[in-house]
Amino acid sequence: MDRYQFLIALSGLIFSMGLLGVVIRRNLLVVMMCLEIMLNAVVLSFVTFAVRSQTLHGVAMTFFIYVAASCEIALAMAIVVLLVKRRGTLDLSAHQELKG
């Protein structure tokens, strides 16, 4: 296994850990953090493939992922604060009637 294969395997492992955290945790904020872990795993795979092929595309893609992550966190945190103000709890099970 060379360096790049190791890093792709690492990104797969980190993505799985983030997915696990999203499903098993009940705290809204920790679920958001686990989503960020999954996003970080995707960025790691993009950078690994970019460095491996010595091209710009993967690194440019990470820039746009960072922009999307910034928007996502600004909007998500506003929604989390509003949900907690209405229900008085961070517990995901208290928000089960949300249907989109």
Added chain:
Amino acid sequence: MTGVFISFFALLAVAFAAMVMWLRQPMRAALALVGHMVSLAAIYACLGAHVVAVFQVLIYVGAVMVFMVYTIMLLDDRDASCQQPWSMLAIPAILVAVLVAAALWMLVGKQPAAAPVAGAVAGDIYTFSAFSLAFMKHYWFHFELATVLLLIGVIAAWTAIREGRNG
């Protein structure tokens, strides 16, 4: 020597990700997430992708995590979800995560080892000056679209807060 550093920071990144999942208090989980992101930034620096390493520290650790820490400070940390942090889906979720990891591992096994690129110097195109020139040459339109997306994000967050105030 670079390989040793990459392995070390990879171990740190996995340990910090496990701590985010495991710790009960959101503030401690947030600090573990900061450690995870800094470890990934160190890996990017070891790979020679200095631009991404700086983006990672400035945008993720500097902006996203500060946002998250402010939100944690606004909310009550004596919540029921901190006392009983696990959902009832823990066992099926662990099985799914193991299956996803195994599938990704098999995918990696089918990837060919990296072939040397003729004339390429590691990290050469990822210095700030080279990256900036190439980025603004090829991705200037996408860059403009990204600024529009950021503006939409600001307006959406502001609207959400205003609607919440109005009930």
